[in-house]
Amino acid sequence: EVQLMQSGGGLVQPGGSLRLSCAASGFTFSTAWMHWVRQAPGKGLVWVSLINNDGRTTIYADSVKGRFTLSRDNAKNMLYLQMDNLRVDDTAVYYCARDGRSWGQGTLVTVSP
């Protein structure tokens, strides 16, 4: 069974940093392209970032480019989203996803003074 188990998140002040983690199991992680998608409270789904299977290629939404860094450790089946210089409008539930059918449970990031 494919599982994506997220951790990290919480409350942080504007300008602060957080790292989200996503532990993968039930599939060959090293061959999978992975995404992060976020959802602000009461709002729709917004794609954030993508990393290819070997970690050499990353793509970011303009809204997070230069502030967020996506990485992976294929030996540990782990995906990481480092979020720096956080802003109030980064407040959202963040989901890791392998493809349309495999999603993490979501983790809430709250950026507030």
Add this chain to the structure above:
Amino acid sequence: DIQMTQSPSSLSASLGAGVTITCRASQTISSYVNWYQQKPGKPPKLLVYSASTLESGVPSRFRGSGSGTDFTLTISSLQPEDSATYYCQQAHSDSWTFGQGTALEIK
């Protein structure tokens, strides 16, 4: 970037009725469209992929269609558990784009 324009933003329909949700892409994307159902506090659930292929385990009252730029999700014989928000998503480019969502209320 590919934009996905979804309508309506909300709708209300009676138990047993049918509804249609539409999505228009800003450029042709072949059949690279997924449809999701999301309930509060849960991640999205894939209903339809490649525009018209029903995901395993999804009831047959859900049907997707379309290609190019225009896509639809049709739900027939509405059930109480269909109350949710529905999203389209383009998978033509590596960077996904979602529609704005359609909140469906079952009367």
